[in-house]
Amino acid sequence: MKIYSKNIPQADVLSEVVKTVVTVGNGAKSDIEIGNALGKVDRQGRYYRNAAELLGFINNNKNTAVLTTIGKQFLLDPSINNPLLLKQVLSIQIFQRFISFLELHPEGIDRNNMIKWLQEVTENASKSILHRRINSISSWLQSLEIIKITADKLSLTNKITEKISILEVTEPDEPILPKTSDLNEYSTVHQRLSNANEVIAYYKDSAKTDRANLAHISLVNDIAKRIRDINCIPKANQLIDLASKIYNIDYIFEMKSINLDNERSQLRKGVSQLFEYRYLQDLPQAILVLVFEKPLSTKNIWMLDYLSSISIIPVWNETGSYNTINTYKNQINFLIHNRQSS
Template sequence: MYTTDHLPQANRFPLVMTVVDAVAAGARTHEEVAAAVGGYRKRQGAYYRKAAELLGLVSLESPDHIVLTPAGRRFVAMTPAEKHLHITRQLVRLGLIGKIVDELKAKPQGLTREEIHGLVATLVPGTTPKMIQRRTSTILSWLKYFGLISERQGQVRLTSLPLDFAMWEVESGVQQAVCNHQKSRPQPRLLKGLNAMHKPDPVPTGRDGPSVYVVDAAKVERAECAHERLVRSMALHLLSQNLLPRRNAYIDLYTRSDAEEWLFEMKSCTPQNIHSQVRSGLAQLYEYRYLQRMRPTAHLILVLETQPPPDSAWLVDYLVRDREIAVIWATPDNGFAYPDTCAYMVRGLRL
């Protein structure tokens, strides 16, 4: 169970960040914080301080003396993209707010505000209906601000999730890759009805019953690890360019700027399987752009483990010129290369 202290009262999330910046610059009292966030009264300054405290960024050393926490000190040193990433990660795991996100994950069709009010009422017993409505409105405004939910025709739906930190951590500007295949794969997150649209294929059958496929475990492990290296390398590059990388159980990476958005599909490949891998990536890019209701102008990016061999030049030309899909491949220096013909699609990524 939770208490009302777990229900934020700060409606304007950017002002929560202003509190953190003000404390980093020397503000210590609630009056100083209230002045920093726009001349609010001391009580309202306390609302925004409590919100920053809920996120673990500030704390009270005494009734009217506010300081940065160790996490807060690391936070103020982050780039804007890293800050955005850190906060979205906090929100989806933050106690009561995380419970709401979990419920939205489980209900791809969405929830009404009344259903969310009911959920909060069960989690915070003894709270008045009016307080639940006000505080829930604040929580939803935070989730909307970070693009995690949308609200249409009375239904609140989960629209995206932050980068999957089961793969790596971003702490104090240091990124550490994790490629551990002994861990179980994460369960698919339910986004915009994807679960309903992705039915498992029936097991193939032969004369003597179900067919059995023998998979080379070493090849699977190599492919999966190569895939995660591609995802990680691109995500770290995006962070270095102040672009926020996002990921869910279906989409390898997604990012956007003020003017453009990009959807990435990573493919490990060898000269022997490049054609099949490209065909698979082509279908996935189209499917995911449609199912996630992205704009038709979103750039589709296929990222390959190695440069396509010369006899596959026609395949690259087909993807770029006919399908308008950018083809990128990893280089030995941990960078990325691409043909000049798709430069216009990836210019904003500054590869």
């Protein structure tokens, strides 16, 4: 699952990419016009135009650049600190993979190993091109304060959890919590998702419905905040509500809004989703957590033991705090308060 060259920026200075969007907004259209406005040759003008295109701020047709709707929105505040810029950078697949790669190396990674990683996950390229790509990727993330360089090693900053509420992994067939940078892992997940085409289409539609529900949105945002509070990165994709590597353990979370009429059906649905997501993502050791918006009714309280019997951790909201059965209180103490289980 190599990433195509055209989807990787080769424009080192993010502030100049911002200037490119401004330049197009001011009427520049061709590579030469963009390059002139930036004080660069037309080849570099093309690189910066391509970078602005990757970010979704401009469209280009036959060397004629125009702003997109989101590009016009960005021009209301064309700065490095505009949250929209960070959002668009992190929508690009190579940046999502790079952050996951750095998560696997909290001690930091040197330039040679970054080059090896990039060579593994992207189309074949010369050493000079690989160096330029690494320069662009690392420079952009440094400008956004997502990474830092210490003693010639690059690592994630503590600010990442302040700046990223949830890292959205764009493609559902991309490993959401990769265990390695080996492409075989990516191939396995891709193959499993491809084989499950029909159920994936169903789950995507189901997820869209769930995510339009205010109670569901509130659960996702609240759990994501609790994950960020312990300096871990909450992730999501088109299927999975939340996933995160917490204290070096993989977790998958499914949120369910419930009422008296649908408690059992919603929890059953959540069970099947969690097991299937764990299989599809090739995360056999992942801890599964089913979060629902309120305590279960008396008639369905037995389902807490049922969930525990199949190794799914039940978590429920009790007026702003979370609870679980005693068995799991220590395992997910980052989510709950020390309260007596009901």
